[in-house]
Amino acid sequence: xxxxxxxxxxxxxxxxxxxxxxxxxxxxxxxxxxxxxxxxxxxxxxxxxxxxxxxxxxxxxxxxxxxxxxxxxxxxxxxxxxxxxxxxxxxxxxxxxxxxxxxxxxxxxxxxxxxxxxxxxxxxxxxxxxxxxxxxxxxxxxxxxxxxxxxxxxxxxxxxxxxxxxxxxxxxxxxxxxxxxxxxxxxxxxxxxxxxxxxxxxxxxxxxxxxxxxxxxxxxxxxxxxxxxxxxxxxxxxxxxxxxxxxxx
Amino acid sequence: xxxxxxxxxxxxxxxxxxxxxxxxxxxxxxxxxxxxxxxxxxxxxxxxxxxxxxxxxxxxxxxxxxxxxxxxxxxxxxxxxxxxxxxxxxxxxxxxxxxxxxxxxxxxxxxxxxxxxxxxxxxxxxxxxxxxxxxxxxxxxxxxxxxxxxxxxxxxxxxxxxxxxxxxxxxxxxxxxxxxxxxxxxxxxxxxxxxxxxxxxxxxxxxxxxxxxxxxxxxxxxxxxxxxxxxxxxxxxxxxxxxxxxxxxxxxxxxxxxxxxxxxxxxxxxxxxxxxxxxxxxxxxxxxxxxxxxxxxxx
Numbered sequence: 405x406x407x408x409x410x411x412x413x414x415x416x417x418x419x420x421x422x423x424x425x426x427x428x429x430x431x432x433x434x435x436x437x438x439x440x441x442x443x444x445x446x447x448x449x450x451x452x453x454x455x456x457x458x459x460x461x462x463x464x465x466x467x468x469x470x471x472x473x474x475x476x477x478x479x480x481x482x483x484x485x486x487x488x489x490x491x492x493x494x495x496x497x498x499x500x501x502x503x504x505x506x507x508x509x510x511x512x513x514x515x516x517x518x519x520x521x522x523x524x525x526x527x528x529x530x531x532x533x534x535x536x537x538x539x540x541x542x543x544x545x546x547x548x549x550x551x552x553x554x555x556x557x558x559x560x561x562x563x564x565x566x567x568x569x570x571x572x573x574x575x576x577x578x579x580x581x582x583x584x585x586x587x588x589x590x591x592x593x594x595x596x597x598x599x600x601x602x603x604x605x606x607x608x609x610x611x612x613x614x615x616x617x618x619x620x621x622x623x624x625x626x627x628x629x630x631x632x633x634x635x636x637x638x639x640x641x642x643x644x645x646x647x648x649x650x651x652x653x
Numbered sequence: 654x655x656x657x658x659x660x661x662x663x664x665x666x667x668x669x670x671x672x673x674x675x676x677x678x679x680x681x682x683x684x685x686x687x688x689x690x691x692x693x694x695x696x697x698x699x700x701x702x703x704x705x706x707x708x709x710x711x712x713x714x715x716x717x718x719x720x721x722x723x724x725x726x727x728x729x730x731x732x733x734x735x736x737x738x739x740x741x742x743x744x745x746x747x748x749x750x751x752x753x754x755x756x757x758x759x760x761x762x763x764x765x766x767x768x769x770x771x772x773x774x775x776x777x778x779x780x781x782x783x784x785x786x787x788x789x790x791x792x793x794x795x796x797x798x799x800x801x802x803x804x805x806x807x808x809x810x811x812x813x814x815x816x817x818x819x820x821x822x823x824x825x826x827x828x829x830x831x832x833x834x835x836x837x838x839x840x841x842x843x844x845x846x847x848x849x850x851x852x853x854x855x856x857x858x859x860x861x862x863x864x865x866x867x868x869x870x871x872x873x874x875x876x877x878x879x880x881x882x883x884x885x886x887x888x889x890x891x892x893x894x895x896x897x898x899x900x901x902x903x904x905x906x907x908x909x910x911x912x913x914x915x916x917x918x919x920x921x922x923x924x925x926x927x928x929x930x931x932x933x934x935x936x937x938x939x940x941x942x943x944x945x946x947x948x949x950x951x952x
Binding site: 407408410411414415416417418419484488489490492493494495496497498499500 | 705706707727730731733735737738739741742743744745746750753754755757758759760782798802
């Protein structure tokens with residue numbers, strides 16, 4: 405597998421898709437920072453600016469940008485094979501479709517890990533700027549939930565992009581996910597969000613807003629976390645079966 | 654003993670209900686440059702893809718490297734290099750980097766890259782991005798990717814497609830050198846029959862999913878016709894009919910099919926012995942193109 409991952413890095417050399425990903429990551433950080441500063445500086449804010457608010461805000465902003473980020477990532481690392489008809493070359497040189505899929509899952513997850521680290525650092529930095537003290541395990545739990553949601557959403561997008569030649573489909577799903585998150589601020593009921601893998605960041609949040617101004621711990625968090633994990637495991641299993649079934653064709 | 658490098662037995666492949674390959678059989682032996690000919694859509698690429706396990710087939714057997722049934726393992730792919738349809742590579746990488754990918758996947762020595770670049774004449778442009786390569790350079794890179802493993806079998810599907818005459822000649826000379834210099838058996842398809850004629854020692858002609866001819870070039874070249882002109886054409890016709898020769902009559906002469914030197918001598922003796930004046934009698938050796946057209950038109 406090390407060889408396959410090394411090959412993924414080599415084949416993506418000089419590709420420009422990394423720039424939109426950097427742009428989206430920067431926009432996420434900027435949007436989060438601006439929204440925190442706006443509320444912090446506002447004299448009429450009805451929110452208590454504390455750890456809960458920061459983490460909920462972080463998840464909301466991520467809910468908007470990550471569907472786009474992940475759809476671009478999944479599409480770009482898949483279309484390099486479609487566009488250049490590389491399936492044939494790879495499969496006659498010891499790389500099955502399943503091995504290729506797994507290499508892309510790991511390669512994409514490494515980029516997602518960098519994105520996740522950036523979110524952790526930005527959250528800490530913004531928290532420091534607005535004088536928020538982190539306490540208990542909520543920060544860690546939120547970040548783990550964000551990480552899980554990112555990986556599962558990526559798997560969902562990768563299944564679309566890896567098995568469907570028309571890359572527009574995955575990208576449109578990502579755009580729709582971002583649009584829904586933007587319009588609803590991730591405040592859709594959990595039972596609706598469970599049907600939208602592209603908006604799992606909102607579902608994974610351990611915090612939720614009630615009565616328009618009160619931020620509380622989501623009582624369904626553990627169930628949602630396990631639900632997202634199960635969907636991720638099912639998507640992984642489904643992708644493995646599909647890749648094996650398609651073989652080298 | 655000559656090894657069977659590829660043995661296809663009763664191979665059948667259907668797409669939906671359309672039969673693309675209909676019970677085809679042929680054998681490629683060690684050291685062969687084996688030409689696989691057919692019109693577009695005749696099933697050439699499908700056969701090649703079946704050998705490479707790029708598609709499943711409905712029935713039949715494909716044995717590679719002396720009776721290794723390809724259904725049992727993928728290990729044989731390490732001994733096969735291929736260029737199917739058109740060269741495929743990553744345009745954002747250099748020629749060297751593209752070969753590096755195959756080298757890493759196939760776990761072969763790094764030195765093979767420089768060696769193969771030299772063979773295909775791309776050493777000077779190895780560090781140029783492949784998206785800037787000319788068509789000929791792309792084709793050569795495609796062959797380099799197929800060759801970098803220094804496989805026992807090389808499968809080339811239309812390797813001279815889109816090349817200028819000089820490029821075609823270069824690729825031809827390269828392919829011709831492979832069996833002797835590197836011990837590589839070549840299985841090649843092309844629609845440029847004049848080119849194939851200069852390269853191959855054996856040939857199979859595929860038409861509508863069926864093998865219409867398989868054999869060596871000498872056998873194919875024996876498929877000449879005999880052109881006859883005499884002073885008594887009706888009597889000539891009667892004699893040839895009586896002796897059950899397969900012939901057709903044209904405006905000026907009679908054409909005997911499937912002729913050879915022996916047939917020419919026998920016909921000449923027959924005519925002269927019957928007191929018919931022979932004004933012209935000569936063997937017409939057909940090019941591969943003529944024979945190909947004849948075989949495929951008969952269908």
